Amino acid sequence: MSRTTVVTGLGVTAPNGLGTDEYWKATVAGQSGLGEVTRFDASGYPSRIAGEVSDYNAEEHIPSRLMPQTDHMTRLALTAADWALADAGIDTSEMPEYGIGVVTSASGGAVEFGQRELENLWSKGKEYVSAYQSFAWFYAVNTGQISIRHKLRGPSGVLLTEQAGGIDSIGQARRHIRKGFPAVISGGVDAAICPWGWVPQIASGLMSTVDDPARAYLPFSSDASGYVPGEGGAILLLEDAEAARDRGATHVYGEIAGYAATLDPAPGSGRPSGLRRAIENALADAGCTSADIDVVFADAAGVPEHDRAEAEALAAVFGPNAVPVTAPKTMTGRLLAGGAALDAATALLALRDGVVPPTVHVTAPAPGLGIDLVTEAREADLRAALVVARGHGGFNAALVVRRA
Structure with missing residues (x-):
C-alpha cells in the first residue's frame, strides 16, 4: 500500500532566527546570521567566521536534570523537537506506544561536550570526567534524547552522511511511514563550533x-572561496496523511513527494558524480518531470569546482537558466547534519507563502554557470520544490516537496 507522507510540524533553531517564525521572517528579509566566532577563541585559526545561534538560552528550554548530560547540539535538537511537536498539535501520550519513531542525521556527534571532558582528563585526571561522557558525545545522541524525552518507542535511527544527512533522515522516516507507522520525528541539528569540530573542517581545505x-x-559567485560553518538545523514531524487527517491536524506544510540518494565514485576514477542521478531519481520517485519543479534549493558548496559541478547537474536536468535556484544557507552557513533539514523546512515555508528566499551577498552567478540564481526574494506560484544536498565523502541526496 502506498502511503502519502506529509509534514505537519516544524521546529527551527538557526543562526538568523530562533523558532520557525523568526527564522522565516529573517530569511525572506535576507538577514544573515554570520559573524565572528564567539563560542571559542578562533583568533589563531585561518577561518574565523561562523553562523552561531547566539540568542539561545538553554535553561529556558531544557529541564535542569538534562543540562549536565547534554551538549549544546543536543539542547538545540531537543528544543526544535519540542517546537515541531507543538506546531503539529500532537500529544505523544495519545499515540500508540510504538507508533512514533525518531530518525535524525549526524555528522560526528557532540564534539563540544567531548572536548571539554577530554580537557578535564588531560588537565585534572579521570576523576573529573563526567559519567555522561559515555553517551553525551555519541552520534546517535539526538535521536536517543528526543525519543527518551517524549517516550517514543517507534522505529528509530541515525544517518551519518554529513550535509546530505538531513535529506537522508527524511527519506528514511518516509520509509517507516510507508510501512504503516503513523508518525516519525525527523531532520537534523548540529553544532561543532569548537576547536575539535573546527580543525577537521579546516583540514578539508574547503572552508573560507x-x-x-x-x-x-559566496556560492556560485566568481569570488567563491569556500564555505562558512554554522550550527542549528530543523526538526520535522512527518505523518501519514490519513492518520494526520483522522487526528484532526490543523495544518499541513506539504508532502514529501520524492527522495533519492547516490554515492560518488572514488576520486580519480574518471566516472561522473552521482548528483544528477540523485536528482533524476528523486523526480521519478515523485512521479514528476523537471518541468514540474518551480524552485531548487541548492547545496551551494561555495567551492568553485563544486559549485560548477552542481550547476552543470542542474542544467543537465532542467536546462540552462530554466528554474530559479536559491541558497538561503548563505545566511546561516553550512550546518553539517542540520543543513539539508533546514533547507527542507525552508522549501516547505516557501511553498506555503509563495516566495523564494534570496541567496544573500551574491550579486550574480559566475559567468557560464547557467543558473537563474535568486539574489533577492522573489514571489512566485510554487507548487513543488527540489532540495539538493551533498555530504563530504561523496554523498548526494535529493528531495522533492510538494504543496499540500
Whole structure:
C-alpha cells in the first residue's frame, strides 16, 4: 500500500532566527546570521567566521536534570523537537506506544561536550570526567534524547552522511511511514563550533578564510572561496496523511513527494558524480518531470569546482537558466547534519507563502554557470520544490516537496 507522507510540524533553531517564525521572517528579509566566532577563541585559526545561534538560552528550554548530560547540539535538537511537536498539535501520550519513531542525521556527534571532558582528563585526571561522557558525545545522541524525552518507542535511527544527512533522515522516516507507522520525528541539528569540530573542517581545505562575514561564503559567485560553518538545523514531524487527517491536524506544510540518494565514485576514477542521478531519481520517485519543479534549493558548496559541478547537474536536468535556484544557507552557513533539514523546512515555508528566499551577498552567478540564481526574494506560484544536498565523502541526496 502506498502511503502519502506529509509534514505537519516544524521546529527551527538557526543562526538568523530562533523558532520557525523568526527564522522565516529573517530569511525572506535576507538577514544573515554570520559573524565572528564567539563560542571559542578562533583568533589563531585561518577561518574565523561562523553562523552561531547566539540568542539561545538553554535553561529556558531544557529541564535542569538534562543540562549536565547534554551538549549544546543536543539542547538545540531537543528544543526544535519540542517546537515541531507543538506546531503539529500532537500529544505523544495519545499515540500508540510504538507508533512514533525518531530518525535524525549526524555528522560526528557532540564534539563540544567531548572536548571539554577530554580537557578535564588531560588537565585534572579521570576523576573529573563526567559519567555522561559515555553517551553525551555519541552520534546517535539526538535521536536517543528526543525519543527518551517524549517516550517514543517507534522505529528509530541515525544517518551519518554529513550535509546530505538531513535529506537522508527524511527519506528514511518516509520509509517507516510507508510501512504503516503513523508518525516519525525527523531532520537534523548540529553544532561543532569548537576547536575539535573546527580543525577537521579546516583540514578539508574547503572552508573560507575570508574575515568579512559578507564576503566569506559566496556560492556560485566568481569570488567563491569556500564555505562558512554554522550550527542549528530543523526538526520535522512527518505523518501519514490519513492518520494526520483522522487526528484532526490543523495544518499541513506539504508532502514529501520524492527522495533519492547516490554515492560518488572514488576520486580519480574518471566516472561522473552521482548528483544528477540523485536528482533524476528523486523526480521519478515523485512521479514528476523537471518541468514540474518551480524552485531548487541548492547545496551551494561555495567551492568553485563544486559549485560548477552542481550547476552543470542542474542544467543537465532542467536546462540552462530554466528554474530559479536559491541558497538561503548563505545566511546561516553550512550546518553539517542540520543543513539539508533546514533547507527542507525552508522549501516547505516557501511553498506555503509563495516566495523564494534570496541567496544573500551574491550579486550574480559566475559567468557560464547557467543558473537563474535568486539574489533577492522573489514571489512566485510554487507548487513543488527540489532540495539538493551533498555530504563530504561523496554523498548526494535529493528531495522533492510538494504543496499540500
